Amino acid sequence: MSSSAILHTANDSSHVQSHFGIDAAMAHRCLAAALVAGGDFAELYFESMTSSSIGIDEGIVKSASASHSRGCGVRVVSGERTGYSYTDSLEEDRLLHAAKTAALIASGPATVQIQGFVTAAVHDLYPVVGLDAEITAKLQLVQRADRAARAYDSRITQVRAGFSDEVKHILVIGSDGTWAADTQPLSRFSVSVLANDPAADGGKGATARGSGGGGGRVTLDYYTTVRTPEYFAEEAARQAIVQLTAEAAPAGEMEVVLGPGWPGVLIHEAVGHGLEADFNRKKQSAFAGLMDQRVATDQVSVADNGTMPGRRGSLNVDDEGTPTRNNLLIENGMLRRYMSDKLSAKLMGLPGTGSGRRESYASIPMPRMTNTYMLPGQDDPADILRSVKRGLFAANFSGGSVDITNGKFVFAASEAYLIEEGKITAPVKGAMLIGNGPEALQYVSMVGHDLQLDEGVGTCGKRGQGVPVCVGAPTIKLDRMTVGGTGS
Amino acid sequence: MPVSTKIILEQLAQEIVDRAMHAGATDAEAVVYEGDEFSTKVRLGQVETLTESTSRAVGLRVFNGQRTASTSTNDFSDASIQRMISGAVELAKITEEDPFAGLPDASEYSPLRNGEGLGIYFDDVYRLAAKDRIEMARATEAAAMAADTRIQNSDGGTFTAATSHKAIANSRGFAGEYRKSYCGIGCAPIAQDERGMQRDGWGSSARTLRKLDTPEEVGREAAKRALRRLGARRVPTQRATIVFSREIARGIIGDIFDAVNGDAVYRNATMFAGKLGEQVASPLVTVIDDGTMMLEPGLGGFGTLPFDGDGLPMQRKVIVQDGILQTYVTNTYIARKLGTRSTGNASRGLAGAPGIGSGNFYLQPGVLSPREIIRRCRTACM
Numbered sequence: 001m002s003s004s005a006i007l008h009t010a011n012d013s014s015h016v017q018s019h020f021g022i023d024a025a026m027a028h029r030c031l032a033a034a035l036v037a038g039g040d041f042a043e044l045y046f047e048s049m050t051s052s053s054i055g056i057d058e059g060i061v062k063s064a065s066a067s068h069s070r071g072c073g074v075r076v077v078s079g080e081r082t083g084y085s086y087t088d089s090l091e092e093d094r095l096l097h098a099a100k101t102a103a104l105i106a107s108g109p110a111t112v113q114i115q116g117f118v119t120a121a122v123h124d125l126y127p128v129v130g131l132d133a134e135i136t137a138k139l140q141l142v143q144r145a146d147r148a149a150r151a152y153d154s155r156i157t158q159v160r161a162g163f164s165d166e167v168k169h170i171l172v173i174g175s176d177g178t179w180a181a182d183t184q185p186l187s188r189f190s191v192s193v194l195a196n197d198p199a200a201d202g203g204k205g206a207t208a209r210g211s212g213g214g215g216g217r218v219t220l221d222y223y224t225t226v227r228t229p230e231y232f233a234e235e236a237a238r239q240a241i242v243q244l245t246a247e248a249a250p251a252g253e254m255e256v257v258l259g260p261g262w263p264g265v266l267i268h269e270a271v272g273h274g275l276e277a278d279f280n281r282k283k284q285s286a287f288a289g290l291m292d293q294r295v296a297t298d299q300v301s302v303a304d305n306g307t308m309p310g311r312r313g314s315l316n317v318d319d320e321g322t323p324t325r326n327n328l329l330i331e332n333g334m335l336r337r338y339m340s341d342k343l344s345a346k347l348m349g350l351p352g353t354g355s356g357r358r359e360s361y362a363s364i365p366m367p368r369m370t371n372t373y374m375l376p377g378q379d380d381p382a383d384i385l386r387s388v389k390r391g392l393f394a395a396n397f398s399g400g401s402v403d404i405t406n407g408k409f410v411f412a413a414s415e416a417y418l419i420e421e422g423k424i425t426a427p428v429k430g431a432m433l434i435g436n437g438p439e440a441l442q443y444v445s446m447v448g449h450d451l452q453l454d455e456g457v458g459t460c461g462k463r464g465q466g467v468p469v470c471v472g473a474p475t476i477k478l479d480r481m482t483v484g485g486t487g488s
Numbered sequence: 489m490p491v492s493t494k495i496i497l498e499q500l501a502q503e504i505v506d507r508a509m510h511a512g513a514t515d516a517e518a519v520v521y522e523g524d525e526f527s528t529k530v531r532l533g534q535v536e537t538l539t540e541s542t543s544r545a546v547g548l549r550v551f552n553g554q555r556t557a558s559t560s561t562n563d564f565s566d567a568s569i570q571r572m573i574s575g576a577v578e579l580a581k582i583t584e585e586d587p588f589a590g591l592p593d594a595s596e597y598s599p600l601r602n603g604e605g606l607g608i609y610f611d612d613v614y615r616l617a618a619k620d621r622i623e624m625a626r627a628t629e630a631a632a633m634a635a636d637t638r639i640q641n642s643d644g645g646t647f648t649a650a651t652s653h654k655a656i657a658n659s660r661g662f663a664g665e666y667r668k669s670y671c672g673i674g675c676a677p678i679a680q681d682e683r684g685m686q687r688d689g690w691g692s693s694a695r696t697l698r699k700l701d702t703p704e705e706v707g708r709e710a711a712k713r714a715l716r717r718l719g720a721r722r723v724p725t726q727r728a729t730i731v732f733s734r735e736i737a738r739g740i741i742g743d744i745f746d747a748v749n750g751d752a753v754y755r756n757a758t759m760f761a762g763k764l765g766e767q768v769a770s771p772l773v774t775v776i777d778d779g780t781m782m783l784e785p786g787l788g789g790f791g792t793l794p795f796d797g798d799g800l801p802m803q804r805k806v807i808v809q810d811g812i813l814q815t816y817v818t819n820t821y822i823a824r825k826l827g828t829r830s831t832g833n834a835s836r837g838l839a840g841a842p843g844i845g846s847g848n849f850y851l852q853p854g855v856l857s858p859r860e861i862i863r864r865c866r867t868a869c870m
Contacts, residue, residue, distance in 0.1 A: 054583075062586050064579040065839045067560040068568065069545070084539040088562045101540050104618065139582060158755050194757050207757065251725045282531070283641055284678060284687070364537060405678060405687035484725070 019169055020046040020072075020090055024117055027173045029092070030074070031114050034099035035175060038108035039078040041342070043174040044095070045319065046072045047361040051166035054135070056142040058158070059150075064135070071361040074098040077343055078106040086362045115177030122316040122323050125309045126217035128183045134220050138163045145191050145229035152237035155244065158194035161233065163187070163223075172321035180321030186312065186468060188215035188457060189223060191232045195240035208429075210240030211414075214455025216312045216470075227455065239396070239415055242427050249416060249431035249485030255391035256433065256481040257384055257419060261452040262396055264473030268372045268460070269402040270409045270437030271302055275329050275337075276355075276367040276462075277344035279404055286407035286438050287335060295335045296441035299377050302330040304339055306354055306370035312456040313371040313469040320356035320365055327353045333441075341367045359465035369460060373472030377447025381475040384446045386422040392431060392483050393417045393424055400433075407437035410484075432484035440478060448475030497522060497655035498665045504548055504569065505657050511577045513550035515591050515659045519838055520546045523652035526614070530625040531644035538622075547838030548572055552580035554589045560839040588824040589841075591798075594660045596820075596830070598795035598802070603666035606794060607787040610696035613649040613671040621647045624673050624703055631707025632677040638718065639711055643676035643687065645703070656836070662799040669695050673706055679714040686717035695787065729865050741851050744775055748807055749844050750818035750833075754825040760813060769811040772854055777817060778804040779832055779847025791848035797836025802847055805831055819844055 027044060034042035048070040055063040072095060073086040083105025085098040145161035165187035172180045190213035200206035212235035214227055223229065258266065279285035287295060306324025308314050315324045320342050329337050340348065341356030344367055357368035385393070393416060400411035413431040417424045453472035460469045501518040508516035522544040529537045546569070547560035557579030559572045603609055616624070629645030648671065655665035674691025690710035692701035732740065752758035760768060779802025781789040793802055798820045806814050818826060819834030819842050835845025856864075 060586050061582075061584040062556070062589070063840060064557045064583045065559060066575050066579060067547075067839055068572070069560075069562045071543075071562065081535050082537045084537065084541075086541045086543075088543055088545075089564075098541070104540075105535065105538050135579070135582060158757065194755060196756065209757075282643070284643060284685075286685070362541065362543065364539065403687065405685050482725075 019048055020171055022046065022090075022171070022173075026092060027117070028114055030095045030099050031173070031175045032110075033096050034074055034076050034103050035110050035112050035114070036100070037103045037106040038111055039076045039083075039103065039106040040112060041077040041175055042099070042102070043075045043172065043178070043320070044072055045075070045358070045361055046090070046171040047168060049166055049168040051164065052135070053162060053164035054138050054142055055160065055162035056146045057160045059146055061139055061142065072098065073358075073361040073363070074102045075364065076102040076105050080347060081105045082343070082364055084364050112175060114175045117173065117179040118177050120178065120180035120317060120321055120323065122180060122182060123307055125307060125314045125316055126185060127219045128185065137220060141189065141223055141229045145189070145233040148230040148233035149191060149193050149237045152234055153195065153241050155195045155197045155241065156193050156237050157196040159191070159233075160193075161189070161191045161229070163189050170319065172317070172319065174321060178321040180317045182316045184315065185217050186215070187218065188312075189213050189227070189229065189232050190457070191229075191236040193236045193240050195237070195244050197244050200244050206244050208240045208243030208246070210236040210238065210243065212236035212239070213457050216310045216456040217314060218310050242415065243429055246427040246429035248487030249392070249413075249428040249483060250418070250487050251483060251485040253480055253482050255388045255419075256478045256483065257388060257391060257393045258473060258476045258478070259393065259395040260381070260448065260450045260473060260475050262454040262471065263394055263476075264373050264454065264471040265397055265400065265458070266409070266411060266433070267302060267374050267473055268369060268469070268471040269400055269411075270407060270435070270440060271330070272304065272369045272372045273402060273404045273462070274407060274437060275335075275339055276369070277338040277340035277348060277350060278367050280338050281344050281348050285404050290335050291338075293335055294333050295438060296330055296333040297444050298333040299447045300330055300333050300441055300444050301328065301375040302372070303328050303375060304353075304355070304369050304372045308371050308470075311371050311453065311470050312458065313369065315354070315357075315370060318354045318356045319358045322352050322354045322356060324354035324370060327355075339367045339369065341365055357467050359467060363465045366462060366465070368462065368467055369469050371453060371470035371472070373451060373453060373470075374447065374474065374476065376449045376451035376474045379446045379448050379475075381448040381450050384448055384475050384477045385419060385424065387446065387477065388419045388422060391419045392428070393419050394431065394433060402437065407439070408435070409437060410434050428485065428487065430485055434482040434484055440481065443478045443480050444476055445479045446477035450474045497653055498657060498663055500546070501655045501657035502663055504546065504573065505659050508548060508550050508573050508576065509659055511573050512552070513577055513580065513659070514553055515551035517549045517591060517656065517658035518546065519836060520544075520655045521652065521838060523650065525648065525650040526621065527646065527648040528622050528625050529644040529646045530622060530629055531642060533626060533630070535622055536644055545838055546572070548576050549839070549841070550576040550580050551590065552577070554585040554587060555580050555583045556586070556589050556841065557583055558839040558841075588821055591658055591660050592800060592820045592830070597660075597662045597799045598664070600794035600801070601664040603668070603794050606666075606792055607782065608695055608792055609651070609667040609669045610698075611651070611669065612697045613651060613669045615697065621649065627703035628673045628675045628707045629677075631704045632675050632711040632714075635708055635711030636679070636715055638679050638681050638715060639677045640680065641678040643678065643689075645675040645707070646673065648672045656799060658799065664795050664799060666794050671697055671700060673700060673703055675707055675710045677710050677714045679711075679718050681718050683719050686714055686720075688713035688717055695790070699787065729867070731861055731865060737851065741775065741849060744808070745777075745817070745846050745849055748813070748816050750816040750822035750826055751844055753816050754822065760816075763813050764815070766813055767811050768813045769808055771811040773808055773811050774806065774852040775808040775850070776804065776806055776852060777833070777847050777849045780804050781848040789848040791846055793847075796832045797834035797842040797845070798830065800830050800832045800834065803832040817844060817846070
């Protein structure tokens with residue numbers, strides 16, 4: 001465990017540099033080895049990460065763990081081809097070996113000059129204070145969550161709470177002159193509970209789950225002042241207790257209102273992935289070839305914004321050394337921008353959007369989302385509900401999937417209610433929302449002014465790589481959507 | 489390919505355990521892992537990505553009486569290993585006593601201490617030259633593209649080969665290690681007609697190249713699956729008879745595994761809690777978990793290992809017999825919670841307490857052919 005809580009400023013390149021034992025001359029030698037057989041571009045991505053977690057289960061702090069990893073990934077790009085190799089030891093001979101392996105993708109004489117390195121100017125979006133010194137403080141946080149969830153209702157029978165955090169140092173060095181360093185803190189609190197009521201459902205008994213949690217690129221005091229363990233625990237307990245009395249969801253096509261915040265995951269899945277440049281370059285997206293065309297009603301604007309202070313999906317600089325941006329993807333229904341990494345930007349002639357991300361040094365970067373949300377509209381959320389005669393209000397989703405080729409998606413609502421005559425009435429369980437992203441965008445008829453981002457719990461998966469993201473949306477009304485359920 | 493500085497994994501694991509005990513742990517367990525992988529993707533006939541790498545890591549779990557903690561690192565320098573050991577010992581002072589925590593007793597460990605004879609490691613996965621590996625990926629995609637004119641795009645054909653070596657040692661005298669190998673080909677064609685674009689995929693994977701389906705078989709099957717998605721009809725909301733194909737049925741079998749997971753049982757979080765000996769499924773349903781299964785002489789299944797994550801023997805268990813629930817699946821910790829003996833289902837990552845994992849988990853086949861099942865349905869979804 002590190003004894004010092006203070007690390008260093010995020011854009012202090014020299015510190016990160018000494019962290020990895022690399023200087024400009026050695027970087028030049030490694031990049032030259034990577035480009036020895038030709039190729040348009042080569043890159044070294046250094047990463048060092050420490051992480052820790054602590055968990056309470058059945059009222060006992062049963063687990064605590066800490067880990068450290070480091071490594072370097074070497075990438076060579078030649079046209080549309082990518083060669084990649086990584087090493088977890090950072091001695092020059094291992095780096096050179098990885099560089100030569102990545103170089104196997106190219107076959108020709110070296111042609112590209114390595115540019116002089118220019119230290120990238122990066123954002124300053126998050127604190128650079130490590131959390132790992134405060135283990136006893138973290139222990140108290142999970143104990144508080146355990147107590148709060150149990151105190152919420154006597155029907156709460158199981159409580160698990162955990163706190164995990166990490167600090168990641170990265171250094172990206174490219175043959176195009178890129179030299180970018182960052183220190184990225186990230187933490188997350190999570191609570192999951194089970195509620196059990198033997199008397200529910202006419203004596204048959206009922207069991208329900210609830211979960212709460214959140215975090216971001218924040219300091220530990222975020223969890224004592226902004227979002228406390230009690231806040232997350234009570235949210236988890238509230239969900240579970242509501243679900244105890246939920247009835248089977250109705251099935252069929254109906255009006256659907258999505259609550260603000262986490263339901264924005266539907267935008268992320270059904271729209272966001274389809275706007276990642278690689279899927280469009282390869283004509284695999286339902287949005288391919290639709291730039292500057294209408295893809296949604298004029299109520300709909302969608303942004304991917306990597307520059308929000310402290311957010312889980314935010315980055316001072318992406319994993320290719322490009323500063324992140326606030327990218328407006330859909331503007332009043334018109335498709336305006338794809339999210340691109342260096343490779344897609346070059347091959348498609350697109351502007352760089354700071355969207356090149358990777359899970360770790362062992363992974364090839366791709367266009368990815370950061371914080372993705374639908375922009376707020378004009379409508380009062382209460383008016384939106386009032387406009388629905390009979391429909392479903394989806395307050396929270398537990399999971400979902402999408403096929404970007406045709407935009408089809410399925411989402412399971414973990415908290416949903418019937419809307420009858422403009423009012424939220426009974427809670428329902430087992431509701432599945434089934435639809436098609438591009439089609440659903442045509443049915444958005446009202447957009448609330450109450451934009452919320454999720455609490456900071458999301459991890460987006462693509463081609464087996466997970467990266468932290470935020471999703472968000474205001475209250476939204478869709479005039480038609482298929483709901484799968486077992487009720488009537 | 490093998491790391492240049494060869495380390496003896498089991499010896500390193502043992503050494504870390506000894507050092508942790510010396511540092512004040514009352515029990516300790518170390519896992520050392522080393523792996524390598526090669527993967528390539530060919531898209532529209534051109535190599536798109538080629539990755540080749542090695543990695544290694546070490547994890548430690550220590551006990552301070554009934555308090556536990558764990559740490560891990562991929563930096564094998566002595567200073568880093570020392571930090572890992574002292575970090576774990578320090579953390580195990582702040583966690584709380586769990587009366588069920590602790591290593592298994594010395595008498596319980598698996599007599600098998602390596603993978604010999606299990607048929608889970610074959611060095612032939614690396615026998616192909618780089619250009620032949622690329623050719624496997626290319627041929628798989630090409631077979632899909634050639635299957636039908638409605639397939640003009642693809643997310644590529646892939647070839648992957650990987651091997652790993654894992655050793656585990658603990659302070660109760662257990663030490664074991666095994667190697668595993670893996671190879672696979674696959675492709676994801678995109679079919680398109682006037683009704684839209686549909687994508688599906690298919691793959692084959694095995695512990696040895698010898699058992700891999702041919703690129704032509706895999707490509708053709710992938711094409712068939714993408715093509716049959718074209719022209720999907722919207723089905724009215726209804727209660728219907730559903731025939732599950734083998735791939736989808738596998739997912740449902742996975743849900744059964746979750747329902748018999750002992751962790752969910754002691755939390756009363758599964759529909760099968762308290763149902764041992766009761767009819768929980770149709771009499772046609774018999775489900776087995778077999779961590780010792782041999783697919784043929786000299787070839788183990790993907791879930792076949794010499795010992796589980798606790799070091800205990802893998803077992804063959806009938807989970808559901810003719811619809812009647814026979815047993816839950818447990819590891820050492822969960823068995824103590826339930827007052828039973830471990831079923832050898834401990835799974836283990838680098839750090840943290842063992843979880844629950846399956847061996848080779850399957851639904852026993854019945855007597856009807858798939859065609860006969862479909863023939864017996866009047867209207868159904870598949």
